[in-house]
Amino acid sequence: MEEIHDNVGYDESVQAKPSRNQTGPRSSQRRFHAAVVCLGLLSVFQLVGLIGLAVHYFDFIQHSAAELSTVKDNLTNSLQASNSEVLSLTEEKHLLNASLIETAKKRNRLNAELSTVRANLTEERDRLQARLTEMTEERDRLLSLSKQKKTCPTGWRMFSSSCYFFSTDSGSWDRGREDCRARGGDLVVIDCREEQTFLSGFIRTNTWIGLNDRGEENKWKWIDGTPLTLMSWARNQPDNGGGDPQWGEEDCVHIYEEDNTSWNDRSCTTSLQWICEKTP
Missing domain, CATH: 1.20.5 (Single alpha-helices involved in coiled-coils or other helix-helix interfaces)
Structure with missing residues (x-):
């Protein structure tokens, strides 16, 4: 009996020790679990x-x-x-x-x-x-x-469209103007060189013309009111007497007898001949 038990115990010990080459169900389970994991x-x-x-x-x-x-x-x-x-x-x-x-x-x-x-x-x-x-x-x-054909009265001379009268009497500038007005005209107004040349052919002495500055000193105007444009002043004229009391206030103008073309201012009371002008 003891031998039998010994054998049995041996077998169990043998069975309890797994074999390294065992491929049984437990190894398959491990692989399954690993696969699942x-x-x-x-x-x-x-x-x-x-x-x-x-x-x-x-x-x-x-x-x-x-x-x-x-x-x-x-x-x-x-x-x-x-x-x-x-x-x-x-x-x-x-x-x-x-x-x-x-x-x-x-x-x-x-x-x-x-x-x-x-x-x-x-x-x-x-x-x-x-x-x-x-x-x-x-x-x-x-x-x-x-x-x-236009004619001028006896004693008057014609030039262009005007008649001119050259006085033989002498008197002040105002006296000459009165005479011209009585003859139907007035003192001459010279507005062109041709007229000045015509007049110079008949002047033999100092002769009044219709130019004066009675209204305002040195502001010369013709008797018809027109301002002076054509000028024929003699040398150093007008001079208003040059300040010499013997000449007085020179406000009226006459033509010089020396050249019959130059003008000079003279006291209006001086006795000179004059030139009248009127239309035929």
């Missing part, structure tokens, strides 16, 4: 990857949505700006049309005024033409009359 890890990794992709896709979606929103806002703003520009252009078009209409009205008004002005100018031209014709006829009539 690997699959689990793969599933976890896959899940993590899917979660990562989902997060990335979600961020992409959000980013894209933000960009789309920005693009939408930009498009909306651009559209609003375009609409504003369109409205502005429309208003400008209306203003331009209104301005064109107003310009057309002004043009029509100006054309009407121009037509009126043209009509008035035409009427004025015709009136002036008629007046010119009338004046031409009057001129021709006067020329015709001027061509008729």
Whole structure:
């Protein structure tokens, strides 16, 4: 019995010690569990990857949505700006049309005024033409009359269209003017060189002419009121007596006998001959 037990105990000890080459059910279970773990890890990794992709896709979606929103806002703003520009252009078009209409009205008004002005100018031209014709006829009539033979009274000499009387009496400037007026004329007014030359041919002594500055000193005027334009003063004349009391106030003018052309101022009370002038 003891041997049997010994054998049994030996067998159990033998059985309890696993063999290194054993390929039984326990080894298969281990491999199964390892495979399960690997699959689990793969599933976890896959899940993590899917979660990562989902997060990335979600961020992409959000980013894209933000960009789309920005693009939408930009498009909306651009559209609003375009609409504003369109409205502005429309208003400008209306203003331009209104301005064109107003310009057309002004043009029509100006054309009407121009037509009126043209009509008035035409009427004025015709009136002036008629007046010119009338004046031409009057001129021709006067020329015709001027061509008729004119004569001066006895004792008078004719030059151009005037008659001249050379006195032989002597007296003051006022006395000479009174005599000329009594003869229907006045003291001579010399208005051209030709007239001065004509008169010098008959002068033999100092002779009064119708020039004086009685109204205002050194402001010489002819008896008809016209200012002095033609001048034939002698050297250093007029001098109003040069300040010498013996000559007095020299306000009247005579022609010098020395050259029969030069003028000199003299006291109006001096006794000289005179020249009268009148029309035939």
